[in-house]
Amino acid sequence: MRVLVIEDDQETAAFLKRALKESGHVAEHAADGQTGLELAKANAYDVLIVDRMLPKCDGLGVIKALRDDEIGTPALILSALGEVDDRVKGLRAGGDDYLTKPYAFSELLARIEALARRKLPEEGSTRFVVGDLVLDRLSHKVTRAGEAILLQPREFRLLEYLMKHAGQVVTRTMLLENVWDYHFDPQTNVIDVHISRLRSKIDKNFGNPLLHTVRGAGYTIRDSAH
């Protein structure tokens, strides 16, 4: 994955480049909005990481200018402003996701991988398959090894989101935001309990577990037998 990091803090930028490289991605860096905009226009990136406050042209301005030029590269906004209002502003300007500083790198990585994934055609598909687990988005039916699994509506949406991002790490915050549409911290780790419930339905009576916990990051659904 080719990532452009538009960030004025040299140390943060260096850290991101290094960490992205370690995760198997190619990262380029622009230190101000102007350069970032030019680079994003000239090259094809899979995802942009844009700091909200930048010299020369501010982060939201960069994204707006790109969208005006009909360049739809997914953009993740990094900001110290974490209130819902700021978030809404960021998304309205054309950003695809919003992450508040300070953040965990695992969170950032999971989010940009999910963003890059958006561009893939599976987005619109009606059937998700992981191993012998099948989720049909139209009939709302889930089967594992041909056996029907009964899920509550919320459990279905949780599994749907996980399977849409099969093979990727999905963080608890991402689940809370995308499955429940809550942008606040629920204090207790409620997501873990929901996951363990889901796991007991889709994995418990089957030999090969599909839903995995990624320590310090979140969850992922993948067929590890392959």
Added chain:
Amino acid sequence: MTALTKLFRTTTFRLSLTYLALFSAAAVLAIFYIYWNTTVLLSRQLNQTIDAELTGLAEQYRAGGLDQIVRIVAERSQTPGNSLYLVADKDGKQLAGNLSAVSPQLWDSLGPVEFVYSRPAPGGIERRLAFANVFRLPGGYRLIVGRDIEDRRELARLIRTTMLWGLGVMALVGIGGGYWVSRRLLTRIDDLSATTRTIMAGDLTGRLPVSGSGDELDRLSQSLNLMLARIEQLMAGLREVSDNIAHDLKTPLNRLRNRVEEALREPYDEAAYRETLERTIEEADGLIKTFNALLSIARLEAGAGGDNREKLDLAALVHDVADLYEPVAEERGIALKAEAAAPIVIHGDRQLLGQAIANLIDNALKYGAPRSGSGNGWAPEVQVLATAEEGTARIVVTDRGPGVPALERDRVLDRFVRLEASRSEPGSGLGLSLVAAVARLHGGALRLEDNEPGLRVVLALPMEEGALVNEAVPQPSAGAELRPT
């Protein structure tokens, strides 16, 4: 600026001077008008009297000729009074009458005329004002009938003097009164300014003096004192927050630092290092959470945020959040029941209200289980109820835990306050403060009550946009309430 110029610049003093000038002008006009009218009236009466007398004398003249006139005039001149007469021949020689030495102007004039004449007085001659009618008789004779009107001049003088004295006294009293009133007001204003300056210098306990007269200055002072009380309260809140931050953020920071330091002191051991670092990240995450919660509360209390208000169904939101916590409740062996039948449409921020409800449920699940061993005989149960009546939507969260003692109910809404009994549970002590702040931002109120046993938390929200919840203030024993002030 000297004290006197300061005084002269006061509004009161200027007003006094303006009124003084206006009243003086009015008084002068009134007195002048009265004087003028009196004079006109007196002149007319005098004229008529003299005319009548002349008519009478003319008849005598026709009947008895000049001699008759001379005789009558001589006779009348003898009568004491202010009547003046003169009959003279064409050379000005006096034939009869009490007027002597007539000026040529008088002699040549005809009809009514005012003039000054002399008459003997004790100790010399006095000059007095007179009014007369000069009548020419055939043969160059003159008949002059007049009246002494020196009294009138006396009256004019008197009026003038009275007026001057009156104006003088008025000016004196006016300026003096203005000075006194201004001085009094200025003293009070100076007192207020002095107090204000001490308050500005940092003594927030200072209050403006109230004289007790209930006048406009008192009312102003009272309003300002209320404002000062509010400011003092806010400042105390701010100080408390900084103290709390010092304690609740510095303590974990210190713990974090100690841990890293300790790890560095130990000989290199990768596993130990890794564990230390992982715990450091955990601790940092906790700090970030606390910090975020504090910032949110501060923003909400400053009235910021909530720009994303929309029409939403509170009943659906309650079910939604309860649904999020349901597995957690089940895991803890607590029955979580949500009850909200009809849609309750209110105007609010979904995220903020969602977080408020989440915090209430989270609290109830954490602290609302009957303490093992205390055995109050109740099954662990948390109920979330949403109702709507008379324009107020209420979310009631009840549990069967140990509850909150009546005296502590106000305090637990403050930041970082955690009851001793709950110290063992994880949490920042900011949950209820945030709910209270969200309630206030929406014009609502948060109240804690006794669920007998357990805690009953009532979050009341106005259903109409921009309205305030008007909850009756409950008895101290029934609950404590935090409402917008």
